[in-house]
Amino acid sequence: LSEWVHLPLPWVAIIGSLMLMVLADIHDMEGLLHKVEWSTLIFFGSLFVLMEGVDRLGLIDYIGEEIALIILTVEPENRLVVAIIVLVWVSAIVSAIIDSIPYTAAMIPIVVKLAQNPAVGIGMKPLVFSLAFGTGLGGNGTMIGATANLVMAGLAEQNGYKISFVRFAKAGIPVMFVTVAVANVYLLIIFA
Numbered sequence: 001l002s003e004w005v006h007l008p009l010p011w012v013a014i015i016g017s018l019m020l021m022v023l024a025d026i027h028d029m030e031g032l033l034h035k036v037e038w039s040t041l042i043f044f045g046s047l048f049v050l051m052e053g054v055d056r057l058g059l060i061d062y063i064g065e066e067i068a069l070i071i072l073t074v075e076p077e078n079r080l081v082v083a084i085i086v087l088v089w090v091s092a093i094v095s096a097i098i099d100s101i102p103y104t105a106a107m108i109p110i111v112v113k114l115a116q117n118p119a120v121g122i123g124m125k126p127l128v129f130s131l132a133f134g135t136g137l138g139g140n141g142t143m144i145g146a147t148a149n150l151v152m153a154g155l156a157e158q159n160g161y162k163i164s165f166v167r168f169a170k171a172g173i174p175v176m177f178v179t180v181a182v183a184n185v186y187l188l189i190i191f192a
Helices: 009-024 029-035 038-057 059-072 076-097 100-116 124-138 147-158 165-191
Strands: none
Touching: 038 059, 038 100, 038 147, 059 076, 059 100, 076 100, 076 124, 076 165, 100 124, 124 165, 147 165
8 A cells, every 4th residue: 555655555554554543533532542452552562663673682583693593503414393393382471471463574585585594494384383383372472472462461450450460470381381282293293
């Protein structure tokens, strides 16, 4: 859409939002704005700024390069097994610490490079599935690991149920480890 109107994407979003507000003919704008979960929105904005900084520092590229080095140090007949295990668990742990969406977006080019590297000798499919399972299930470990967790916590707080980061982690981390372990075994059965 931004190419069609020749405007950058943020401007398209702002203009679209303003048009929807005008078309909706909302009379109680203050009441509507009071219902918006501002702390969650500000947190997400801050998180994406942080992820941009992490990306510019090269931390995610460094993680990807280290994963590739670990895989390349293993004998060729064991590389697929090691690649699945390392990619699933590193992705799960990193996704529990930072939001899984920007991490996944940053890791996709690294996974593509790994799959295209003839020295590695591993196809795209097991690497993509390992990344998907690791980031998807790892994000369940902490409140900041997945967008849905933050939205749920904000909605719970609006309704009088405060869920702290520590309380969520006490329940989420064990669930994360069990589900990631099951997914890891599943991937090894399917691909190795």
